[in-house]
Amino acid sequence: MVAPVKRPIQALARTRSSLAAAGGVILLAAVFVNSVEAQGSDHRRGFWAQGGVMAAANRSDCSNCNDFAWDDGGAVFLRAGGTISPHVLMGAEVYGFRQTDGEVTETDIQGIMAIAEWYPWLHLGGFVKVGIGVANLDLFVSTQEGGSTQSSKTGMAISLGFGWDIRVTNGISITPVVNTYINAVGDLDIEPVGTADNVLTTLLTAGVGVTFH
């Protein structure tokens, strides 16, 4: 049984604050979008790339854990691929998360996945993103001697996200995004605590990126 690692309740509050702030920015952006819409879909063709930074909150869960807490952190993503149709882009995404509020433990996640972005409306920039791939989880636990142990495991990752391209020039858009990445890595041996069974992390992110079409 893994000993629960208690986290201050403030961590959850901070997480919510940062995500709420990011969400607010996205909402404002969406309002702005409506005023500068009528962008057309003709720019969605050929190669495309997208990258950005995000505020993030991650929660690691396991079958034999009895404490659930959200960890604050930052995340980056980079996506690139080809345009299948004005409605559908396909490609690959790499993403990374680093916990920034760790006291006893710290979590890093890196993933790579195949993705599809679906633009339901031809003349609007809103899209839904789905992805599937692999992710690696690194858990660093501080020891009483002042050092730390590292536990790593690779497993599956699934992502669902939303975004909106705000076109600024012919081939460039500012893209607010919100994403969730679910990473399932299985059992994770954590020294010196024990084994965390069936580890599954839920990573929520909100941020902004730049898209090149």
Place this chain on the structure above:
Amino acid sequence: MTRISALVAALLLVGAIVGVPPVAAQAAQPAGSLQCDSTCISSQFVVSAPVAADSLSVSQSATCQGPCHPKRVDLAVLQVIFVNYLVGSFNRFLRNEPFTYVGPETWATNIREGFNWDDNNFSTNQLAHPFHGSIYFGAGRSNGLDFWESIPLTAGGSLMWEYLGESHRPAFNDWIATTMGGMALGESFYRLSSLVLNNESTGTTRALKEIAGGLLSPMRGFNRLMRGDVSYIGPSDFERDPGFFAIRVDAGARAIGEGESLENGQTHGFVSFDFQYGDMFAKDYRKPFDTFRLSVQLNGRNKQALGRVQVEGVLYSSELTRTTKHLFRVWHNYDYINNDALEFGRNGVTLGVNSRFPVSDKLEVRTTLGGNIIVLGGINSEFVGVQDRSYDFGPGVGVQLQARLVKSGSLFRYLAIGYSADWIHTVSGADGEHLAQLAFLTSSIPVWGTLGIGADASVSLRNSYFNKFPDTDQRNPQLRLYLTWWLR
């Protein structure tokens, strides 16, 4: 609480029905974004066509045939909510299931704590949830959404159920199974209901067709009833001709053994149904599931009567040569195999090549070579460790090879040989890897018309490599002897 539930139900029901105008009201609507299937050409074409004398006939012929209802995303969403409400009410008021006692407190907890893995039995997770998803999918399809548009609806309906419909935490595996399995079953059932339904039928035949179509795709039946399509006489506004359709019924005895021989096993009866919709080499198909295969097997004296449900639906197809000799295909896989020997479930996608090689004027060999991507698979395991669950979950990859000797125009497989291997990496259950292999040899020959006899021999092998437990092997030979009957 009961009164509140009744009020919510009434509101949802009214909402689901309101805005489903009957056929007579539809007729007065302009050609906006009508739901068109085979007999309709997009009304955008009609609108954009130049209004000139020579083009008038084109515009008229392109007008939608049949009731042609507009796409209704709002109704589809409302109906998905209603379905969740009905399922929740059934479980609460008739079965008194503790998990249905939900409210703002459980909703907040579920949203705060998020996904985990559940411990439900195999049939609940790998069959009941996909069936639930097929209802969502049917709500989308019968409200004019296409295949792709119905996927977010299904995923959203499942999320709603997982977070709000159950008191325990949402299960990640349920979400995947409901969405992906729901896509496969929902589209298959919708297509099959299109074959059954016929707006030109009348009388008792019509009534029976409407009932059968409604049983296959319940939300479609509901919408046809509400819109008055059940009594509309005229052209059908949906695809009724896939180019090829056949049902194969096999019935006979099945001996399944353990280890090296059949002597250690059991022999029981079985009956299976294979629905072949479309022939990939016969026609240029464009839309997802324009060709698919649905297989269902019922096993006698087994822990579950429904022992196998499998769907292979083509999502994308492209000719690799100028003739239709080699086709590159992407197909959606849904597999549910549940018998005394094996539990195996799979939701995934396969990329592969289908080829045909003429042997003589009448005989040809058809081959399949594919690579599987298993989004989430389930396989029986000895050391799961998740309460009473008997199987592990994980993603994986696989290969499949098949060759079939067939006679042109005949539905019998004179000889077929195949091999498949799937590797599953456990992310919930006993830490480790599973390798599931299947090799089979089958033959069926006509005896009288479309009636024939057949025999299959197969061996399934599971090698499990656990990180903290001893490795295990499972080997199950199987022999089937049966009568086979093709219906076209």
